Structure formats: structure tokens, C-alpha cells
Amino acid sequence: MNVFAYLFQDWKANRKNIKGQMVLFMFRLVQVINRWMLLKVIFFLYLMFYRFFVEWVLGIELPRKLTAGKNLIIYHGQALVVNQGVVLGDNCVLRNSVTIGHKKLADGTFTGCPRIGNNVDIGANVCIIGDVVIGDNVIIGAGAVVIKDIPANSIAVGNPARVLENKTTDAGIL
Structure with a gap:
């Protein structure tokens, strides 16, 4: 893929x-x-401008070392925080007030960061914390707190998040 x-x-x-x-x-x-x-x-000045404008003015923390797949979508990005160790797949949707990152353990160490699959739709005010894996084609409802893995083709809601529905049948994906 060329730079443009x-x-x-x-x-x-x-x-x-x-x-x-x-x-x-x-x-x-x-x-x-x-x-x-x-x-x-x-481009040191541009890097500083990016940090100031996007993080401080717009309130969106997308670190430059973040691994994000193509076709990332941001809706109403205010208060969006993503840790630099997070891996986002292709076609992910992030909404306002989403926090994705590691958590600090009692001994002062940190867990790994979440790994999010392709075609994941993350609702507003969702927290995804810790070394969790979110499968492909997952919908995470608004306000959910994800602290455990979510299998592919699922809908997860609640605090803590639980799988509400699996979007597959014996015949395949609906």
C-alpha cells in the first residue's frame, strides 16, 4: 500500500x-x-501538534504506537482512550467515552492489553480492560465493562459484560 x-x-x-x-x-x-x-x-513539531490537538483539544487518545487495522471508524470521539499496546482489527467502530487498556495488578505490575478482532462494534461508554481477546464480528453494548474474553460472533452487554446472544447457528452465521 502506498503512503497516500x-x-x-x-x-x-x-x-x-x-x-x-x-x-x-x-x-x-x-x-x-x-x-x-x-x-x-x-516532523517533531507535527508530533507535538498531534498530541496537543487530538488529545488535549479533542479529547481522543490514539497513541502513535497503537496497532489499528484498516477502516477504523470513530463516532463522537470525545473521551476516547486507547492504550498503545491495544491491537484493533479491521473495520472496528469506536464510540464516545470508550476506554481500552491494561489494568494494574495488586503487585504493581500491569496485565497485557486487549486484542480486538475484525468487525467489532464497540458502544458508547464501554470499558475493555486487561489481557482479553474480543473475537471477530462482536457487538459490545453501551456501558459494558469487558474483563473476560468474548467469543466471535457474539453480542455482549452489562457490567461485567456477559454474552447475551451468539449470532451463529448450525447453518452458519446469520
Whole structure:
């Protein structure tokens, strides 16, 4: 994928969402810059601008070291916090007030970060905490607190999150 296509890979998925398009373009640009030390030196001011504008002004924490698949969608990104160790699959949807990251254990160490599959729709005010795996084609309802793995093709809701429905049948995916 060329640099131009890489920078605009989320553009179509965030159609009619100018804020999402802008934030994800800036995010992909800092990811490109982060690959080479020379670019980090040359674009140091841009890296600082990204951190100030996206994190402090818009309230969206998407670290430059975050691993995110293509077609990431951000709806109403205010208060969105994603840890840099998180892995997001393709076609994921993140809404406002979502927190995704590790948790601190009693002994002062930290757990691993969540790994989120492809086609995952994360509702508003969701917390995904700890070394959990979210399968492909999962919907996580608004306000859920995910502290355990969620299998693929599921709908999860509640605090703590529980699988409400499995979206598969013997004949295959519905």
C-alpha cells in the first residue's frame, strides 16, 4: 500500500464524519512518521501538534504506537482512550467515552492489553480492560465493562459484560 492510500484508508469508512476523517488522517500520518527516526526529528513539531490537538483539544487518545487495522471508524470521539499496546482489527467502530487498556495488578505490575478482532462494534461508554481477546464480528453494548474474553460472533452487554446472544447457528452465521 502506498503512503497516500495508507493515510486515507479510513476516509471512506468515516463518510460524512469530518471529525473522524480528520483525526484518523492525522493518526495515520503520525504512524508513518513514527516508523523512521529521521522523520521523527524532521516532523517533531507535527508530533507535538498531534498530541496537543487530538488529545488535549479533542479529547481522543490514539497513541502513535497503537496497532489499528484498516477502516477504523470513530463516532463522537470525545473521551476516547486507547492504550498503545491495544491491537484493533479491521473495520472496528469506536464510540464516545470508550476506554481500552491494561489494568494494574495488586503487585504493581500491569496485565497485557486487549486484542480486538475484525468487525467489532464497540458502544458508547464501554470499558475493555486487561489481557482479553474480543473475537471477530462482536457487538459490545453501551456501558459494558469487558474483563473476560468474548467469543466471535457474539453480542455482549452489562457490567461485567456477559454474552447475551451468539449470532451463529448450525447453518452458519446469520
